[in-house]
Amino acid sequence: MDLISIAKPPLFNFEECKWFLDRGYDDCMHQVLETSIRKLIPTPEGNCLIEVADGDEALEAVIITGPESPAAVTAVRQYLSSWFDMERDLNPLYDLTHQTKTSWLTDPYQGLRLVMIPDFFEAISWSVIGQQINLKFAFALKRRLVELCSTPHEYEGVEHYTFPSPASVAKLTVAELKERQYSQRKAEYLIGIAQQFEAGLLSHEQISGLPDTPQMIEALCAIRGIGEWSANYVLMKAFQRMDCITHGDTGLQAAVKRQLNLDRKPTREEIIEFLKPFKGWESYLVFYLWRTLSDKKT
Numbered sequence: 001m002d003l004i005s006i007a008k009p010p011l012f013n014f015e016e017c018k019w020f021l022d023r024g025y026d027d028c029m030h031q032v033l034e035t036s037i038r039k040l041i042p043t044p045e046g047n048c049l050i051e052v053a054d055g056d057e058a059l060e061a062v063i064i065t066g067p068e069s070p071a072a073v074t075a076v077r078q079y080l081s082s083w084f085d086m087e088r089d090l091n092p093l094y095d096l097t098h099q100t101k102t103s104w105l106t107d108p109y110q111g112l113r114l115v116m117i118p119d120f121f122e123a124i125s126w127s128v129i130g131q132q133i134n135l136k137f138a139f140a141l142k143r144r145l146v147e148l149c150s151t152p153h154e155y156e157g158v159e160h161y162t163f164p165s166p167a168s169v170a171k172l173t174v175a176e177l178k179e180r181q182y183s184q185r186k187a188e189y190l191i192g193i194a195q196q197f198e199a200g201l202l203s204h205e206q207i208s209g210l211p212d213t214p215q216m217i218e219a220l221c222a223i224r225g226i227g228e229w230s231a232n233y234v235l236m237k238a239f240q241r242m243d244c245i246t247h248g249d250t251g252l253q254a255a256v257k258r259q260l261n262l263d264r265k266p267t268r269e270e271i272i273e274f275l276k277p278f279k280g281w282e283s284y285l286v287f288y289l290w291r292t293l294s295d296k297k298t
Contacts, residue, residue: 004050004073005058006080011090013111014054020115020291025139028146028161040153040160043067043075047162049155050076059084065155082118085240093281100277105259105288108295114287116237120204121197122163123238124220127230128189144180145169145190166197189225196223204238213243236283244283245275255289 008014022032031038036053048066052059059080066072081087090111097106117123129145130138149164149172169190177187196202202223210216213235220231232244246252247268256266256274266274278285 002062002068002073004061004063004077005055006061006077006086007058008055009086009089011094011111012084012086012113013109014059014084016109016112016291017084017115020112023294025135026143027139028143028159029163031158031160038064038155038158038160040162041076041079042162043072045069045072047153048072048076049153049160050080052080059086065153079118082240083116085113085116088113088240090284093278093284096278096281102277105285105292109288109291112288112291114236114240114284116240118238119163120207120234120238121166121194123234124193124223124226124230125163125169125190127233128186128193128225131186131227131230141180141182145177148172148176148180166194169194170198185225192224193226208239213241216241236286242283243280244286245271246286247271249286251290251293252286255292258292259289 018032018037021027021030021037029039033051036051038049038051040047040049043066045067048068049064050061051064052061054060061076061080063072063076090113094103094106094110097103117126125145126138126142129141133141146161146164149168150161152159152161154160172187172191172194174184174187174191177190178184182190193202207216207219210219216235216239217228217231220226220234221228226234227248229246229248232246233249235241236244236246252271253265256262256271257264260266260270260274262270275282275285
């Protein structure tokens with residue numbers, strides 16, 4: 001197995017990213033080990049089970065099973081770079097938090113990258129699955145969908161999966177998902193979105209071709225089952241848009257409430273005002289605010 005090395009940018013912390021991927025939820029899309037992560041990654045020549053670990057100057061990955069052709073290696077390299085947002089220079093963000101005397105938002109987690117969901121269909125499906133339920137139940141529902149629609153790849157007693165294709169989800173019935181504790185509407189939304197992908201009515205290229213984030217949000221919100229929160233989440237995680245605020249997100253509300261020492265949920269206007277000094281970096285501030293929720297309040 002040849003080593004695939006991806007040079008680490010300044011301000012990159014693999015342990016912080018690994019922490020985010022291992023928060024105690026039953027996520028069937030990757031396996032977090034003591035010093036590495038295993039993930040099944042789709043490539044043009046078939047799925048590759050990879051293991052990625054931290055090196056001195058580079059992320060170091062190996063293909064455990066699957067094709068090791070140049071095309072597969074390139075796909076793995078591109079996936080990892082996107083997954084960990086490795087091409088972004090975070091120095092301007094850190095400079096900004098120091099200038100605004102808010103470095104306590106970023107410095108404790110220095111090098112944490114916005115962990116992306118490179119596949120648009122996976123990101124939008126996850127945004128629907130997670131609507132108005134707690135994370136533990138959301139991860140359980142995701143596993144049920146994945147196990148229903150995807151073929152497991154077993155290695156060392158662990159089943160690894162890629163996310164279902166739109167074609168496989170489009171064939172489902174509402175009844176099949178309701179049997180797995182999906183609500184009627186959530187089942188309809190997922191199947192309907194998958195059918196739009198299959199019909200060519202929805203694609204990454206169509207959304208990314210729009211001129212700015214507001215128009216992207218408008219296009220996504222025109223899809224049945226997608227509201228403002230889902231649209232911003234998808235643009236943040238699958239399109240790497242940096243100016244997204246997940247309005248309505250309970251985690252964001254809890255974090256801002258904590259930072260402002262409020263005895264109530266912050267208003268939309270208060271959240272906008274809190275993030276105002278970080279124009280162009282709102283997505284990262286939201287992500288770092290989520291991270292603060294794991295720390296004990298001092």
